[in-house]
Amino acid sequence: MxxxxxxxxxxxxxxxxxxxxxxxxxxxxxxxxxxxxxxxxxxxxxxxxxxxxxxxxxxxxxxxxxxxxxxxxxxxxxxVCCFPGVLEGLQGLRREGWTLGIATNGAVDIQRAKLDVTGLTGLFDGVTISEGVGARKPERALFDAAAAACGVPLSAGGWLVGDNPATDIVGAQAAGLRTAWVAGGREWADGPREPDLIVSSAAEAIAMLRRLTR
Ligand SMILES: [Mg+2]
Structure with missing residues (x-):
């Protein structure tokens, strides 16, 4: 998945x-x-x-x-550093056979540098940065590129974990993905369709994804 x-x-x-x-x-x-x-x-x-x-x-x-x-x-x-539990959780997902991708808006050099210094780069099958592909979330083209970078078609489905309601969650919903919103205590008020999961942290989202596949 x-x-x-x-x-x-x-x-x-x-x-x-x-x-x-x-x-x-x-x-x-x-x-x-x-x-x-x-x-x-x-x-x-x-x-x-x-x-x-x-x-x-x-x-x-x-x-x-x-x-x-x-x-x-x-x-x-x-x-910058990763939030607690992120690296361990991603390693667990990889062990359990998940395909993992980064889908981020931003400039290539700074996003790459942050991925490298935090130890995230090696945990992902594909890294997609808006500046590098000429499309930004919430555009479907960005999600398409992110799935392709991982070697899978977007049409096969999957999940998006993100904190931004408009670019991450609404964009991923429109692209046919299930969504986990890192809400940080916020109420959902950004569209008719709620995220599939509302969580306080990425580590919590990862733990729930891992439970889904056990
Ligand atoms: Mg964000």
Whole structure:
């Protein structure tokens, strides 16, 4: 059975890593706390090199935007880690014969770097990143590409585990997948069809998927 996973704030704590990096970055430039808040607000959902054109202008930084992007990749990859139980759970799914894929929106270099540094890369049969395939969740083309990267057709079905209602859950439902929503205490209010599973963490979703196949 195929299980696709969102990356940021599903398998890894991107938000915690971003907050830590933005604070350290602001201090390194002698900027006030409001600057760290501005950085996290700009990069909250997604970060691309052009975001650093904007940030260097509003923060009046002397650095080049490309240098800032590299600094961000290096810093964020040092700051992020998997949520508890994720690595062990994924290893269990693999042992039990599941086919595992990453389906993430973002820039290829930063997403690849985060997968490598957190030890996730080797656990997946396929890694699909929106920038690399020219399609983004919730588009069906992204889910199609993610299944194909794992060597299986999307039409064979499977699961998507993710935290974003619109891009992950509604998108995966439309693509014919079953869904596990990492809700973090939120109520479902994002569409007529509820996720198949509503869980507090990816580790909980993985445990439920493993039970389904025993
Ligand atoms: Mg996410």
């Amino acid at each position: 195929l299980a696709l996973f969102d990356l940021d704030n599903t398998l890894i704590d991107r938000q915690g890593g971003l907050d830590a990096w933005a604070g350290a970055f602001a201090r390194s430039r002698g900027l006030p706390d409001q600057a760290a808040a501005l950085v996290t607000a700009r990069l909250r959902d997604r970060a691309y090199p052009e975001d650093f054109d904007y940030l260097r202008d509003v923060l009046r930084l002397a650095d080049g935007a490309e240098d800032l992007w590299r600094e961000y990749i290096d810093g964020l990859t040092r700051s």
